[in-house]
Amino acid sequence: MGQYRDIVEHGLWKQNPGTMQLLGLCPTLAVTSTAVNGLSLGLATALVMAASNAAVAPVRRYVPDEIRIPVFILVIAALVTIIDLSMNAFVHPLYVVLGIFIPLIVTNCIVLARVEAFAAKNPITPSALDGLMMGLGLTLVLTLLGAVRELVGKGTVLSGIDLVFGAEAKAWVLQLIPDYPGFLLAILPPGAFIGLGLLIATHNWLEQRRLAKASMQAALPVAQSH
Amino acid sequence: MSRSPYLSSAPSVSVIMLKVLLALLPGIATYVWVYGGGILISLALATLTALLAEAAVLRLRQRPVLPFLMDGSAIVTAWLLALALPPLAPWWLVVVGTLFAIVVAKQLYGGLGYNPFNPAMIGYAALLISFPVLMTQWPSPLELAKVSLSFTDQWHYIFMRSLPLGVPVDAISSATPLDYLKTQLILQxxxxxxxxxxxxxxxxxxxxxxxxxxxxxxxxxxxxxxxxxxxxxxxxxxxxxxxxxxxxxxxxxxxxxxxxxxxxxxxxxxxxxxxxxxxxxxxxxxxxxxxxxxxxxxxxxxxxxxxxxxxxxxxxxxxxxxxxxxxxxxxxxxxxxxx
Structure with missing residues (x-):
């Protein structure tokens, strides 16, 4: 069980793709203008990652080393096509908003990175879990970044939720700051870079505090025994 | 008559900044004469915001607060930004711009001496792309304005966005020459x-x-x-x-x-x-x-x-x-x- 716990912890926190590995920056920066966009693309990516890791792990021994990258990409591309067509069919308005970034999940380096670094060396269950957790870690960052940019830029949270749940969901949009003049910079690309930088700083700060606390607790019993 | 050794020492940062502020004074005085006292409110607001923001971030970064505040660089940034903004801009525009200049463009990069970009210009650019309408609304010089606002009127306009009764915004604002030139040239x-x-x-x-x-x-x-x-x-x-x-x-x-x-x-x-x-x-x-x-x-x-x-x-x-x-x-x- 310890192995699975490690996988979860690495995906969501210690090696978070968005704030630690800094992979998959293209969608992180481009589509996170709202929380809904970030969450949707994040979930789509997580689904692709779990499926591609699960698909590559069983065939890992039969793929010749020299051509493994094209094979992996083909598997990923097939899975992304499925997601792309399904989203077009079931959540069409959202599909229109996310546009080219759904097919582009194929070229998202975090997907290939997990296949290459994890699924090509591990059995199927941990591989699938790793893909899912890394994907959810990315989703977390995308959603958070989207929420912050949306709040600062437009003063709302969950705008665009009607694209997922239909027109009646429009009432769920929270206008947190009434009469907000809008801060366009947060919606524009510079806002994404600044927001991501602040998220990375927060992650590092929390991690440092955690380590400092852990080392203090570790030092405490030693000090008492003397 | 000074004594040897005749070494000239470079002036300290505070002396440099003080002289820059001094050199801005004739410009500010003319500004008040041409556009009215509203610019003084912007300058004061920007200065106050810059000093508070600088002190807060320095504290967070666990650096000595007072020596860095006294060097005057934050005040220079604040003044340059305030002078670049339209003089009757709403108070929060000045505050947001100054905050962005000091916190993001200066302190996040490591403070005085480490910022790769001019903080005042980053603050200005951030405001210009975020609030293009407010940033291009310039008041007319007093001698040209159809209605000239007193200092209290300008104060009310900056803080409450309210004009004296019966005065539309058009009566106090006009296109800047550069703006006017551009739109008229497009009209051939x-x-x-x-x-x-x-x-x-x-x-x-x-x-x-x-x-x-x-x-x-x-x-x-x-x-x-x-x-x-x-x-x-x-x-x-x-x-x-x-x-x-x-x-x-x-x-x-x-x-x-x-x-x-x-x-x-x-x-x-x-x-x-x-x-x-x-x-x-x-x-x-x-x-x-x-x-x-x-x-x-x-x-x-x-x-x-x-x-x-x-x-x-x-x-x-x-x-x-x-x-x-x-x-x-x-x-x-x-x-x-x-x-």
Missing amino acids: QPISDISNTPIFGWLGGRGSELVALAYLLGGIYLLQQRIISWHIPLAFLATLTLLSGTFHLFAPGLYASPQFHLFSGAAMLCAFFIATDPVSGPTTPLAKLVFAAGIGVLTYVIRVFGAYPDGIAFAVILMNMCVPLLDAYTQPRVFGHEK
Whole structure:
């Protein structure tokens, strides 16, 4: 069980793709203008990652080393096509908003990175879990970044939720700051870079505090025994 | 009579900043005379915000607060930003711009001496792309305004956005000469007709040209005090003159005169106070010349061919990016070393 716990912890926190590995920056920066966009693309990516890791792990021994990258990409591309067509069919308005970034999940380096670094060396269950957790870690960052940019830029949270749940969901949009003049910079690309930088700083700060606390607790019993 | 050894010591940061502030005073005084006392409110707001923000971030970063506050660099940033903004901008615009300049553009990069971009210009650019309408709403000079606001009226307008009864916004605001020139040229009016309107003076815009002249005066004081070297102001103004002069010479009906470009917008403020920032600017003499010439070219290109009426902020930021490269390629030969 310890192995699975490690996988979860690495995906969501210690090696978070968005704030630690800094992979998959293209969608992180481009589509996170709202929380809904970030969450949707994040979930789509997580689904692709779990499926591609699960698909590559069983065939890992039969793929010749020299051509493994094209094979992996083909598997990923097939899975992304499925997601792309399904989203077009079931959540069409959202599909229109996310546009080219759904097919582009194929070229998202975090997907290939997990296949290459994890699924090509591990059995199927941990591989699938790793893909899912890394994907959810990315989703977390995308959603958070989207929420912050949306709040600062437009003063709302969950705008665009009607694209997922239909027109009646429009009432769920929270206008947190009434009469907000809008801060366009947060919606524009510079806002994404600044927001991501602040998220990375927060992650590092929390991690440092955690380590400092852990080392203090570790030092405490030693000090008492003397 | 001083005693040996005759070593000249470089002035401290606070002395430099104090002299820069002193050099801005004639410009501010003229500003008040032309546009009314509203600018003083902006200046005070920006100064207060800058000092508070600087102190808060320094505390967070666990640096000594008082020595860094006393160096005056935050006040210079605040003043430059306030002078670049439209004088009757709402109070929160000044506060947001100053916060962005001090917290993001200066302190997040490591504070004084480490910021790669001019903080005041980053604050200005952030506001310009976020609030384009407010940022291009300039009040008319008092002598041209249909209704002139008293200091209390300006105070109310800045803090409450309320004007005296029966006064529409149009009565106190007008297009700046650069803005007016651009829109009229699109309508294919010849320059000679455009510059016959009352908002144009004998050099640049009526009223604003006096402010520009006062900045020039302050700039000459800074040169005389050796706070800034001649390279950046001269190269910037010369490039702007040369470019606008060439275009004006060949098509005087389509391109404004060099003196109009020199005395409009923020050109004079940029030449002596903004581009000469010692932190975000280059250090070698040759790099300074190239840097300032680049700002001159970009300013002219943005003003004449771009979408924005004035291009100082973007020109300075773009050239700030080139500074490490310029400095690296223009290192002078060290005595005794081969090239």
